[in-house]
Amino acid sequence: MTGTIQRTATADKLARLEQILERRDLDCAVVCSxxxxxxxxxxxxxxxxxxxxxxxxxxxxxxxxPTLLVCAIETSMVRAQTDIGDVRDYVxxxxxxxxxxxRVLRDRGVAGSIGIDARRLPLASGDLLRDTLSGAELVPxxxxxxxxxxxxxxxxxxxxxxxxxxxxxxxxxxxxELRAGATEREFSTMVFLKLMExxxxxxxxxxxxxxxxxxxxxxxxxxxxxxxxxxxxxxxxRFNQVINSDLARTGVIGNPSQEQRDTLKALxxxxxxxxxxxxxxxxxxxxxxxxxxxxxxxxxxxxMPHVGHGMGIGLHEFPMLEPGNDIRLQAxxxxxxxxxxxxxxxKEAYHTEDLxxxxxxxxxxxxxxxHELLQVRA
Amino acid sequence: MTGTIQRTATADKLARLEQILERRDLDCAVVCSxxxxxxxxxxxxxxxxxxxxxxxxxxxxxxxxPTLLVCAIETSMVRAQTDIGDVRDYVxxxxxxxxxxxRVLRDRGVAGSIGIDARRLPLASGDLLRDTLSGAELVPxxxxxxxxxxxxxxxxxxxxxxxxxxxxxxxxxxxxELRAGATEREFSTMVFLKLMExxxxxxxxxxxxxxxxxxxxxxxxxxxxxxxxxxxxxxxxRFNQVINSDLARTGVIGNPSQEQRDTLKALxxxxxxxxxxxxxxxxxxxxxxxxxxxxxxxxxxxxMPHVGHGMGIGLHEFPMLEPGNDIRLQAxxxxxxxxxxxxxxxKEAYHTEDLxxxxxxxxxxxxxxxHELLQVRA
Numbered sequence: 001m002t003g004t005i006q007r008t009a010t011a012d013k014l015a016r017l018e019q020i021l022e023r024r025d026l027d028c029a030v031v032c033s034x035x036x037x038x039x040x041x042x043x044x045x046x047x048x049x050x051x052x053x054x055x056x057x058x059x060x061x062x063x064x065x066p067t068l069l070v071c072a073i074e075t076s077m078v079r080a081q082t083d084i085g086d087v088r089d090y091v092x093x094x095x096x097x098x099x100x101x102x103r104v105l106r107d108r109g110v111a112g113s114i115g116i117d118a119r120r121l122p123l124a125s126g127d128l129l130r131d132t133l134s135g136a137e138l139v140p141x142x143x144x145x146x147x148x149x150x151x152x153x154x155x156x157x158x159x160x161x162x163x164x165x166x167x168x169x170x171x172x173x174x175x176x177e178l179r180a181g182a183t184e185r186e187f188s189t190m191v192f193l194k195l196m197e198x199x200x201x202x203x204x205x206x207x208x209x210x211x212x213x214x215x216x217x218x219x220x221x222x223x224x225x226x227x228x229x230x231x232x233x234x235x236x237x238r239f240n241q242v243i244n245s246d247l248a249r250t251g252v253i254g255n256p257s258q259e260q261r262d263t264l265k266a267l268x269x270x271x272x273x274x275x276x277x278x279x280x281x282x283x284x285x286x287x288x289x290x291x292x293x294x295x296x297x298x299x300x301x302x303x304m305p306h307v308g309h310g311m312g313i314g315l316h317e318f319p320m321l322e323p324g325n326d327i328r329l330q331a332x333x334x335x336x337x338x339x340x341x342x343x344x345x346x347k348e349a350y351h352t353e354d355l356x357x358x359x360x361x362x363x364x365x366x367x368x369x370x371h372e373l374l375q376v377r378a
Numbered sequence: 379m380t381g382t383i384q385r386t387a388t389a390d391k392l393a394r395l396e397q398i399l400e401r402r403d404l405d406c407a408v409v410c411s412x413x414x415x416x417x418x419x420x421x422x423x424x425x426x427x428x429x430x431x432x433x434x435x436x437x438x439x440x441x442x443x444p445t446l447l448v449c450a451i452e453t454s455m456v457r458a459q460t461d462i463g464d465v466r467d468y469v470x471x472x473x474x475x476x477x478x479x480x481r482v483l484r485d486r487g488v489a490g491s492i493g494i495d496a497r498r499l500p501l502a503s504g505d506l507l508r509d510t511l512s513g514a515e516l517v518p519x520x521x522x523x524x525x526x527x528x529x530x531x532x533x534x535x536x537x538x539x540x541x542x543x544x545x546x547x548x549x550x551x552x553x554x555e556l557r558a559g560a561t562e563r564e565f566s567t568m569v570f571l572k573l574m575e576x577x578x579x580x581x582x583x584x585x586x587x588x589x590x591x592x593x594x595x596x597x598x599x600x601x602x603x604x605x606x607x608x609x610x611x612x613x614x615x616r617f618n619q620v621i622n623s624d625l626a627r628t629g630v631i632g633n634p635s636q637e638q639r640d641t642l643k644a645l646x647x648x649x650x651x652x653x654x655x656x657x658x659x660x661x662x663x664x665x666x667x668x669x670x671x672x673x674x675x676x677x678x679x680x681x682m683p684h685v686g687h688g689m690g691i692g693l694h695e696f697p698m699l700e701p702g703n704d705i706r707l708q709a710x711x712x713x714x715x716x717x718x719x720x721x722x723x724x725k726e727a728y729h730t731e732d733l734x735x736x737x738x739x740x741x742x743x744x745x746x747x748x749h750e751l752l753q754v755r756a
Contacts, residue, residue, distance in 0.1 A: 005596065033430070046595050049427075050582050050693045052411070053497060073683065077593040092683035093700035118502040119431060123494070124518055126501035140502055189574040196567040201597065202580040204428050215455040217424050218383065219579065219619065241597065305451065305470035315428045322471035 005080045006241070008042030014066055016148040020115065020141055021062040027112040028105065029060045031145060033120035035314040039149055041068050042082035044241040055097040055125065061108050069104055071097070098125040102132040115141035146318035150310050151332035156243065157357055160311055160334050161366040163200065163239035164355040167247040168367045170194035171233055175374040180227050180253045182376070184209055184220035191235060200237030203244060203315075207233045209253070213349040214342050227254035227378045230348040242313045247367065248338055248353035251374030259346075264373050266298035267339055267350050271369060274307055274321070274337040275356055278363035283326045284319035291321075291339055300341045308337040311355060333358040334366070383458045384619070386420030392444055394526040398493065398519055399440040405490040406483065407438045409523065411498035413692040417527055419446050420460035422619040433475040433503065439486050447482055449475070476503040480510040493519035524696035528688050529710040534621065535735055538689055538712050539744040541578065541617035542733040545625040546745045548572035549611055553752040558605050558631045560754070562587055562598035569613060578615025581622060581693075585611045587631070591727040592720050605632035605756045608726040620691045625745065626716055626731035629752030637724075642751050644676035645717055645728050649747060652685055652699070652715040653734055656741035661704045662697035669699075669717055678719045686715040689733060711736040712744070 017029050017040050031037060032055060034048040041058040048056055057069040065086060070078050072089040079087055090100040105114070111133070118126070118140035126138055152160065174190045188207045195202065208218040209231040217234075225231060234248040250267075252260055273294035277287045288307050295302035310317035311334050319327040321335065338353030352370055356363040395407050395418050409415060410433060412426040419436040426434055434452070437445040443464060448456050450467040457465055468478040483492070489511070496504070496518035504516055530538065552568045566585045573580065585598040587609040595612075603609060612626040628645075630638055651672035655665045666685050673680035688695035689712050697705040699713065716731030730748055734741040 005590065005593075005599070044597075046582055046584070046597070053694070071683075073594045077595060080593065093698065093702060094683065116501070118505070119500050121501045122497050123499045123501050123504035123516070124496040124520070126504070127496070138501070142502070185574075185577070189571065192574060192580065193567065193571050196563075196570060199563070201583070202570065204424050205579070206424070212383065215383075215458065216451045217455060219422075219424070221383070305449075305472065316431070320471065324471060 007083055008081060009083055010040065010042040010066070013040050014060060017060050017145070018062070020144045020148060021060070024115060024139065024141060024144065025113070026115040026139055026141070027062055028110040029115045029141065030101065030105070031058050031117045032056065032125070033117050036117050036120070036145055038242050038313050041066070042084060043068070043078050044081060045070070045074055045077070047071075047074065054092065057101050059101075059104060059108065061110050064108065067104060067108060069097070069101055096128070098128045099132060102129060105133060111135060113137045113139050115139050115144075117142050117145060147327065149312060150318045151330050152312065152334050156312065157332070157334055159240045159243040160245070160355065163237065163243055163245035164247060164367045166198035166200055166239070167195060167236060167245040170198065171235075171247065171249045172374060175251050175376050178225070178376050180225050180376060180378045182225050183222050184225065185222060187225065187231070187233070188220040191233065195237045200239055200245065203236045203238055205233070205235040207231070207235070211347045214347060225253045225376055229253050230260065230350070231376070232349065232351050234351060234353065236315065244311060244313065244315055246311060246315060246336055246353065247355070248340070248351040249370055249374050250350045250352060251376060253376045254378035256373045256375070260373060263341070263343070263350055264370070266300055267341055267352060268369060268371070269298055270294040270300070270339040271337050271352055271354065274339065275363045275365065278329060278335065278356060278358055280329050280331050280358060280360060282329050284321050284329060285323055285325045287321045287335070287337065288323050288325070291337070295339070295341070301343070303342060304340060307339055308335055308353075310334060311336055329358050331358055331360050385461055386459060387461055388418065388420040388444070391418050392438060395438050395523070396440070398522045398526060399438070402493060402517065402519060402522065403491070404493040404517055404519070405440055406488040407493045407519065408479070408483070409436050409495045410434065410503070411495050414495050414498070414523055416620050416691050419444070420462060421446070421448075421456050422459065423448070423452055423455070425449075425452065432470065435479050437479075437482060437486065439488050442486070445482060445486060447475070447479055474506070476506045477510060480507060483511060489513060491515045491517050493517050493522075495520050495523060525705065527690060528696045529708050530690065530712050534690065535710070535712055537618045537621045538623075538733065541615065541621055541623035542625060542745045544576035544578055544617070545573060545614060545623040548576065549613075549625065549627045550752060553629050553754050556603070556754050558603050558754060558756045560603050562601050562603065565603065565609070565611070566598040569611065573615045578617055578623065581614045581616055583611070583613040585609070585613070589725045592725060603631045603754055607631050608638065608728070609754070610727065610729050612729060612731065614693065622689060622691065622693055624689060624693060624714055624731065625733070626718070626729040627748055627752050628728045628730060629754060631754045632756035634751045634753070638751060641719070641721070641728055642748070644678055645719055645730060646747060646749070647676055648672040648678070648717040649715050649730055649732065652717065653741045653743065656707060656713065656734060656736055658707050658709050658736060658738060660707050662699050662707060663701055663703045665699045665713070665715065666701050666703070669715070673717070673719070679721070681720060682718060685717055686713055686731075688712060689714055707736050709736055709738050
């Protein structure tokens with residue numbers, strides 16, 4: 001990050017969107033989500049995440065140049081960020097953004113079939129678009145768009161790696177610096193501080209100790225870190241404006257028991273099994289199956305709907321490492337593998353998550369997996 | 379916040395939803411947004427914000443008890459948070475959440491008209507619901523739902539006030555502690571740290587100095603704070619899991635010029651004009667008009683689509699203080715008034731934002747507005 005606003009080159013990414021239009025034989029693409037507008041439009045508008053009514057659209061008529069349609073409040077920012085020349089805007093509360101979108105589409109000569117991110121476009125907008133553009137057909141292209149974003153550029157991989165390493169360092173340093181008796185909140189505050197000092201913008205943070213580790217996404221409380229208890233963290237930040245990190249670690253307060261050590265070791269074996277299944281050409285579900293099979297071999301109860309996911313502007317990008325996913329791995333994909341085990345009898349849960357790049361010769365780990373439980377000393 | 383997970387009482391809020399069903403003569407309500415599921419369902423699921431495909435629904439058949447439908451990953455957390463007894467779940471990647479929703483609706487005997495948050499429900503879900511539930515009509519009730527949330531309880535107002543004051547303290551302390559030569563990022567890092575130390579979970583942060591202040595939502599860079607330049611901050615956090623803060627301040631590095639002092643004073647006059655228009659029974663647009671008229675009187679260029687908004691779980695809740703809004707103010711509403719002026723000739727922008735409760739006798743300010751530019755000393 002520098003002292004000025006970075007301008008993003010969009011040509012390569014828009015070419016991927018153009019290919020979808022050709023392959024699906026569509027007249028135009030209109031995408032609206034934060035992930036999709038950021039990726040194809042070269043923007044990073046925080047209000048797309050915090051203000052869901054402030055819609056933004058990237059429009060690409062087939063074989064033509066793109067248009068960005070944003071709230072007028074954001075126009076100067078967008079013009080500073082993107083290399084797309086045609087930035088149009090609407091006035092909030094005066095214009096209905098979707099009606100303006102329909103006008104832009106008519107103006108750009110779009111009629112017929114429009115590919116949209118139907119899992120993101122609000123129903124109210126979709127219905128209004130259908131009413132306004134008679135004869136237009138809205139065609140979901142969510143999966144195509146996700147797949148187009150799955151293979152990262154070298155600079156994206158570099159940012160993902162730097163972000164993941166900064167995230168790991170924040171967790172490890174915090175565990176080393178705090179002592180038993182500190183509160184959960186003190187842990188999460190210190191972790192976020194260390195992330196921000198490394199250029200990350202806080203995104204989410206799961207932290208819990210003791211029984212609360214069994215929930216998927218608990219937040220830190222004023223509970224104190226008590227010797228003998230387990231803790232776990234799962235957190236991330238944005239780096240270089242739009243690239244996320246997402247990392248999980250499990251630790252103890254004081255010395256771990258042999259049972260706790262053994263469980264972490266068994267969990268790590270399941271993660272290794274997942275990484276070892278990474279190879280270009282294999283379907284994403286192979287990683288899921290490798291992890292779930294290793295859970296059985298290790299005698300750990302398995303209850304995960306997925307064991308990891310692609311990383312980028314989105315937190316769970318394609319390919320999802322889930323049992324029905326036939327998408328083939330390709331070099332340049334970047335995946336988190338994150339086994340988690342919930343032990344009902346011991347009332348604790350273990351979770352570990354690391355990032356790997358898919359290369360021609362297999363996985364390249366971007367963070368070193370944990371060899372032992374992180375320790376907050378007593 | 380305590381060391382355990384708080385359980386939320388939902389009866390009062392669900393009664394408001396029931397009233398909407400009666401008034402609109404609908405058979406059922408189904409809401410899906412983070413704001414709406416949190417408010418009516420008594421949950422706070424961070425993945426509703428970070429993972430848009432992990433849908434969650436609060437279902438209220440008219441005259442009956444509610445059902446929560448969530449991803450199975452979240453079930454244990456939801457059961458610990460809500461007092462709603464009927465929590466059902468779907469298995470991610472195995473089930474389609476919307477198909478499960480349709481089954482739950484059939485199981486609960488729902489047919490006919492279903493009120494939905496159509497500005498939040500994804501088009502893909504809405505279309506699937508229509509296909510699956512033949513004969514069901516999806517009726518947008520977004521505005522009704524927003525309005526039902528606009529009047530806060532005493533404890534919600536207390537949290538809003540505590541959060542707003544913590545947010546203000548973080549900005550004021552950081553400005554007082556840093557010196558010229560620090561970077562924008564150092565400012566935003568320190569602000570977030572001070573927020574977290576006060577129990578806030580970072581939500582968003584706009585920070586810029588110099589010309590970049592003119593954009594609506596710039597993020598901090600490595601630029602250094604240079605004497606003579608203006609800076610501005612607009613940021614917020616979540617407190618007690620679900621209540622947001624949102625506050626803006628403008629400052630200088632070194633001593634302000636007389637021109638800068640005068641501009642802040644003029645801007646403050648527009649904010650005062652807005653607060654002075656707060657009175658139960660008056661339409662929300664009166665505040666907009668009071669502020670925009672004062673801009674003219676002060677000779678400031680006015681370009682705002684709104685001058686403030688309600689605050690709660692959402693960042694821009696009802697009532698929006700915009701020119702077409704006839705919603706009548708009621709005691710218990712909590713509003714931010716946030717005039718911003720962009721001075722193209724001087725290449726700087728000023729922004730200030732404070733929170734007020736609407737009471738029978740007028741506004742009660744929850745944060746003291748700024749009397750002068752905050753100063754980062756040279």
